[in-house]
């Protein structure tokens with residue numbers, strides 16, 4: 188089972204691995220010396236993978252020192268050094284989901300238009316309902332975009348979980364309110380709230396998101412236990428600005444990084460993890476509801492470097 192999950196992760200990160208780790212391997216394989224031009228090429232490979240300037244510079248600094256101190260003798264050893272460094276860097280803790288001590292765990296999901304919210308919610312529903320065998324209820328609080336309710340409804344049917352929905356155009360806060368009542372009455376263990384895509388400049392829509400959050404907080408103690416921002420990994424470094432702006436409206440507790448399969452810039456996980464206190468909790472690796480993985484720093488680095496898990 189674990190091997191299957193890991194090979195799915197490796198498959199999903201193929202583009203990043205090809206661009207970054209394979210590039211690095213080619214760099215060290217030609218039996219060259221470590222000199223300035225080697226370090227420059229290394230830097231380029233890291234920036235291309237979107238690891239961020241800060242992480243790249245810091246890592247290069249460490250590599251230089253380790254080489255000067257003769258801790259690393261030949262270029263091949265650089266690979267092990269880099270993967271260890273990244274693993275330690277990513278392993279900050281807090282990647283686990285926060286759950287309610289009793290009653291439903293409420294997860295509010297937000298993000299810009301088209302970033303993958305609804306698909307990611309389907310993946311979360313699949314993960315909790317089908318993998319962890321917990322009772323899941325979805326709240327269709329995106330009443331703004333035409334067909335958004337139907338889209339979520341189709342996922343709920345496929346996965347076999349509950350859904351609370353109103354008509355398109357209804358008040359998303361009222362949907363959230365009804366969903367809380369239903370979750371309590373039906374003994375749901377996890378309730379996931381879909382919301383409309385919005386930009387921070389759309390003041391009305393941002394206020395609406397804050398209102399949904401208030402409704403949840405009033406109806407269920409401690410809710411939302413998680414507020415997840417879905418970030419499209421293919422947007423690269425732009426994702427960083429979105430974290431800042433959404434966090435100002437609704438305090439975020441975690442990130443769901445979607446579409447990692449579609450980018451060679453998977454290194455963005457590293458810069459996001461570095462820049463914010465907010466941890467990456469899940470990653471999305473495809474369009475099917477099975478393409479979800481709870482984020483594990485060690486597995487992520489192993490998958491990128493193409494090593495087998497220990």
Ligand SMILES: Nc1nc2c(ncn2[C@@H]2O[C@H](COP(=O)(O)OP(=O)(O)OP(=O)(O)O)[C@@H](O)[C@H]2O)c(=O)[nH]1
Nearest residue numbers: 300301302303304305306384445446471472473474
């Ligand atoms: N390859 C890939 N595609 C994804 C992933 N997640 C979502 N998508 C695709 O991204 C597109 C948008 O996904 P949605 O889930 O509808 O995004 P959304 O944020 O809910 O969109 P709005 O509600 O319109 O704001 C769809 O075509 C999805 O199939 C992923 O992890 N990998």
Ligand SMILES: [Mg+2]
Nearest residue numbers: 304305329335
């Ligand atoms: Mg949606």
